[in-house]
Amino acid sequence: MSLEFAILGFLNYHPYTGYDLKKIFDSSVRHFWPADQSQIYRTLANLTERSLVQMEKVPQDDRPDRKVYHITDSGREELRKWVAGPAPLDEPRSAPLIQVFFSGILTDEEILQKFEGYAGIMRMILERYDQVPSQLGPFEKEITSPREHFFWLLTLENGMLSMKASLEWAESIIQRIKSGQVPQE
Amino acid sequence: MSLEFAILGFLNYHPYTGYDLKKIFDSSVRHFWPADQSQIYRTLANLTERSLVQMEKVPQDDRPDRKVYHITDSGREELRKWVAGPAPLDEPRSAPLIQVFFSGILTDEEILQKFEGYAGIMRMILERYDQVPSQLGPFEKEITSPREHFFWLLTLENGMLSMKASLEWAESIIQRIKSGQVPQE
């Protein structure tokens, strides 16, 4: 599981609660690893069982007690081993590409609209990428040293470049449809 | 579920067995939607229950009876609705990017090796993309009309272009590491 290593990675920066982690995930790695709240809490419980993190209860009067999780030495070791280890292989899943694959059953007009839809979504995502580094989320406020920040930017860069490539792809297809280069049957 | 629409899409070309479908998946959409054998059989059972496909038993003497699945009218309708419908949003998950995100804990030398590893894998994948259209798999032998073939090529193109973008990204990072542009702490 990669989620558990992502959690260990963040706890290696600083101790956090599950609630903190959810916000941090959303403002930093969401673009390549979305995480569900319930999944984070369950993974924290699991990491605690395996002594890779330790829970510290911080009582509060007004709200539920905070459970602050600290990474342990063995947790740090596991994290290091995983990050330094071989690249986990990606099994990519893209539902939009399934639509593309079977869109031969649509009319060329429908296909054109479809790709214009894709291109629109991609342009929106690209715009959001441009804004990200300027809007300081919880992630930037709390944890990043220049070195950590640098690697975060690398992941943003990767997302942006891949998205740009896909947008150009969609645009070239729009051109091909308009100039009648799609085989009919 | 996108898998069920992919199956409907193939059965819309031609009736197939679960076994056929597994081979077809592996030789056509694997690069953006890998499918497990057991999952295909279970999904076929589920589609049958919902009357989107119909099973035809073809007895064989020597081997287990073939169960050939045919798409029904309502199955065709569902497929059309889904393919014509709005783009399903992609929630991308990339374990390698988690490694990148946290690789600040490694030495620059280790990071360099890591990215050279990534680049190597990507170059391999790109080479495979180049070979695909020439090696006729079960997919090309059995089902594609020029129109269907065209959309298949589009998905390959997308994979190739995204991979190329990521490779260039990795190579630019290698250069940055070599020229000491990675912040130290």
Add this chain to the structure above:
DNA sequence: ATAATATATATGTTTTATCCTATATATGAG
């Protein structure tokens, strides 16, 4: 006043996907 949002955790259920194994037989390679 009331509703929404933020803080904080937890669990039950379902879906999706992976892994492994079992059943049967035929063919071809070493």
Add this chain to the structure above:
DNA sequence: CTCATATATAGGATAAAACATATATATTAT
């Protein structure tokens, strides 16, 4: 003669992820 590969289906076990809901309180906005 054995072992791998191909044909064909199926199900148990587990892991991963998504979806929904519950508890409790404080603050802010309408």
